[in-house]
Amino acid sequence: MTADTSRWQRLRTIFDELVELPPAEQDRRLEALPAEELELRAEIRSLLQAERRAGNRFEHAPTLADEFSDILPDDPKPGARIGPYRVAREIGRGGMGAVYEAFRDDAAFTKRVAIKTVPSGRDTEQILRRFRHERQILARLDHKNIAALLDGGVSEDGRPYFAMEYVEGERIDLYCDRLRLGLRERLQLMRQVCAAVHYAHQHLVVHRDLKPSNVLVAPDGTVKLLDFGIAKLVDPGDSDEQLTESGVLPMTTSYASPEQLRGDLVNTATDVYSLGLMLYELLAGRRAFQVGELPLLEARRRMLEEAPPPPGVNGEIDSIILMALRKEPERRYASVERLSGDLSRYLSGLPIHAQPDSFGYRARKFASRHRAAVGAMGVILLTLIGGLVVTLWQFGIARRERAKTEAVNRFLQDLLATSASDGNSTSPPQGQRTVSEVLDAATRRLETENLSANPGVKATLQQIIGSSYLSQGQYALAEQNLRAALAAQGHLFGENSPEMLRTLLSLAQLSLTKADYAGAEDFFQRRITILRREEKRGTIPPEMLASALSDFGVLRRARGNSKEAELLLREAIALKPTIAPESRGGLGQVETLLALTWLDQGKFAEAEEYARRLIAGFRALPNPATASLCSGLTLLGSILMERGELVEAQAELEEAEKLYRQLFDANYAPIYDNIRLQAQVDYLAGRLSEGLVKIDRALDQYRRHAGTQYVNFATALTVKGLILGKAGRADEAERILREAAGLRAAHLPNEHFMTALTKGALGEVLLSRRRFAEAEPLLVESYATLKQTQATDNRRVQGARQRLVELYTAWNRPELLSKLP
Incomplete structure (x- = not known):
């Protein structure tokens, strides 16, 4: 290293130390420099004074260009052009770049920007490399709290520049x-x-x-x-x-x-x-x-x-x-x-x-700094061992937890670039194939990597990978990883530990997806109180409790209690202020589910207004392509179908299906709930052949992945029975609708609105076969239940009443018709 280079490094180091300090402190520090550095002291003082005069907000690293500015090309002056921008004034200058307020005022548009360019004489290869590096960094970032990159290029005199959002602040x-x-x-x-x-x-x-x-x-x-x-x-x-x-x-x-x-x-x-x-x-x-x-x-x-x-x-x-x-x-x-x-x-x-540092940690640090003194006090310290054992053991656990976090973070670095979008990211959504490949690679690596000394790390990674597979609709791989994690966590952390609760919650979510309602019920009945307690203690994050409450709401709705589901979902949404903004991505789907409970109760107007407001919010996200937008569009399509607005309903459902397929595996359950609704729209619009194809696809998927106990399996059977009945295939329609009615009786209360809709569909087919006496009790029960459970002036109630009108008219029973409320 030459003497000049060494001197330059010394100057730069001292300047960097002082530049952020108040002037008085700068002077005191400079005076403390050795006497042999008087010349260096004067040079640094001159640079600091220039820095203060410029009022620079940017880091200034001096270069030899400062001494030769009179023979270097002029920097842009007010009125000069940099690309399509006209310079207004200089607002900052540092060692790597000068920043100007500028305006784009060409034929394209007018916009105020901040232009950053390399100053005269500082366009060394190292500075240019850093300049390009900063532009590359900014190109990756698009966030409301980060000054945005707008444009970039090369000026007429060959210097690179980029235009940023102008911040008036x-x-x-x-x-x-x-x-x-x-x-x-x-x-x-x-x-x-x-x-x-x-x-x-x-x-x-x-x-x-x-x-x-x-x-x-x-x-x-x-x-x-x-x-x-x-x-x-x-x-x-x-x-x-x-x-x-x-x-x-x-x-x-x-x-x-x-x-x-x-x-x-x-x-x-x-x-x-x-x-x-x-x-x-x-x-x-x-x-x-x-x-x-x-x-x-x-x-x-x-x-x-x-x-x-x-x-x-x-x-x-x-x-x-x-x-x-x-x-x-x-x-x-x-x-x-x-x-x-x-x-x-x-x-x-x-x-x-x-939490403040524990006594055990402070004692260890003291011992490392004062080994001799600790040795001399050995006899005295022996009297404290009994009290320290527990403290040091707790410290060991905390340290292992931190080490586990670091190991998990390192392992998951490969997943960051292809993580599923949560709506707060501005990255374009990744295709399911890419996400699957990353998860598969992570699974293979986990199998081959020796983590025998860190079983907690392995269990945590299995839980994360299993939950990721679950969110993508790959249920067998999800269960495989989650079960493995649970087995290890039971030995390592104990029952009801935060780690075990998280894995059990994921397994309960899997049970819901497979319509194993008994398995999900067991988890929520035994642990929802524990989750509420642990969230208050701060051992689990509020978003985890919100997820559990939401899933419990889904279960209660599937078991026929939409009003209890509504209460659970409202409790989940009430946690929003306690959840960090970057962790609120899942709340969009919770809010969609809340609107769905209103749909269950026949409150179509309220549900539609809420759904449209949710969708507008999802579309306003930096990356709107999210699961929340998919579920919101599907919900809106369902509401519009119930209100008879079939063209718009079909458009919303088709947009949701397309987005679902971009984001998730082909077996993702909500895709087929969406297709079931599309089949129902086809039935109502008279497109019977198209509807039959779609409902068979949905039923096939339900049979393979959820089973007949899934609440929407009976719904799909009901839709298929209605399609077949309208198509003149009454024998098949009656058989399928009786199967659906049997499933409703097995899994839902008799007074549930879904049970009433299936009974009404079966009664309609029997009416078409002129089996009036068999149809009447089904249609009467359907009408009575819907009147009790649905909002007034509801199309479901109106449809049920119209079936009774048609029954009594065809049956020639005017006395019964006259008694209809």
Whole structure:
């Protein structure tokens, strides 16, 4: 390394240390430099003064271009053009790029943007590589809390540029102080920051430079995350070596994590740490490490070795911040989503997951720092062993849990790029074939990888893979993995542990899909109270309880109690404020199910209004292609069919089926519920041959994967009987409808509306065969039940009454006809 190179690295390191500090602290630190570095001190002071004059929000890394600016090409001036954009003014400048406010005002459209380009004299290969890297990162990201990439290209003088969303805002710390925001408002802003960072992590991007100056708040309170200039792709092909110069890793030291300061590899835990530093500063009004007057090496030593003092906000907030700021990455929150979730739980008055370091952990750290002293106190420590054994055993469990989380996360990295869409992602939906291949590969790897020393890791992975297969409609593989996980978890964690409850819930969901209502009933009756209790204790997340309540509602509806189902679904939806926004994807289907219970009760107008509102919300998501949109469209199609609007009903059902097939396996059960409804629309529209083909497809699928006990199997038989009856095949129709009536009697209460509809269909076929005496009791019961269970002026009730009118007219019983209410 040459002397010039060494001097340059020293200058850059010191500048990075000082640039984020207040001017007074900068001066004190500069004065502390050795006397032999007076020239270096003057040069750094000059750069810092230039930085302050520019009011730059972006990281500034000086280059030799600063000394030769008079002979370099001019940077764009106001009125100059960069591609199709006209420059208005410079708004920021750093070592990697200059940022300008600009307007696109050509024939295409007019738009205000922020243009980032490489400044004159800084277009070295390393800078250009980092510039292209930032543009590549931004192209992957599309989130409401991240300044969006709009365009890119090369200017007339050959410099690359890209256009970003222009953010009219104020850096987050200044915004909070100016408005004198309280604790709650500041936490809500930080949860927006967390949402942006979590989204980036989902797309395999680590920011690595999170700090107040890179977070702006718009006048309406919307947070925007900026500057992905040193972000890192979590990708085997991505190398920091390509983004560094002379082996110096890019960072802002004041907001760097211990692993960054050491030059270790970084991952998502690095951003968790930086968010902890931001939280500390935003809530405590000071930085976590007060090292302004210390020499640089001593400052780094303290940041690496010493824990920051508690912020002094309150006990719970202090615990959250200090957990994020733990030196060891594996001891921090496992993800930004977990950090945000704890902030949400605090805001909702619920128990948080963060806990202060245990005595056992602090004792171990003390022993590692003071081995001689501990040795001398050995006799005294023996008296404490009895009390420490349990504490250290608990610490061992916690440590193993963290290690398990890390191992699981590493194993599942391959699944991130092809994970199923949840509606909050902007990635295009992946085809089922791709997801299946990834799950199959994960299963094969799990079988071959030696995890005998980590049975908890293996069981967790089996549960995750099994649940993924279940969500994709691959039921045999789902059960295989879930049963294996359950067997291991019973020995490892014990009955009713969070791990075992999660696996049992997935198996209950599988039972529901297979119409094994007795198996599902056993789980919910025995454990729904336990799940409610554990959610209050904070040992399971609220979204897990919401899922259980929703599935219990599905079971109650399948067993004939739509009103109890409605109560359970409302309880699930009431948990929404306690669930982190990024974890609310499943609530869309819960809300759809709620509308379905209204449909059961004949409240068609209310159900339609609610369904249309849900669908509008699903379509407004960054990626609307979700299971929630599929179920919403299917629900709306069903409502429209009941209301006699057959053309629109068919359109909604066909759109839902097409999307289902894009997202899920061909055996996914809801696809065939959708096809059953399409067959019913065909029947009502008089397309009997088309309807018969569709209903046979649905029945075949039900027989193979659910069995005759599935509530919609009897519904499909009822539809087929009606089609055959209208087609003049009365013998077949009667046989099928009697089978359906028998299944209704076996699985649903006699007063259930579905039982009434099947009885009415059988009575209609008997009426067509002029077997009036047999038809009458069926039609009378059907009408009475529907009048009792359905809303007034309901088409189901009207249809049941019309059948009685036709019966008494054909039977020539005017005295009975006159008594009809």
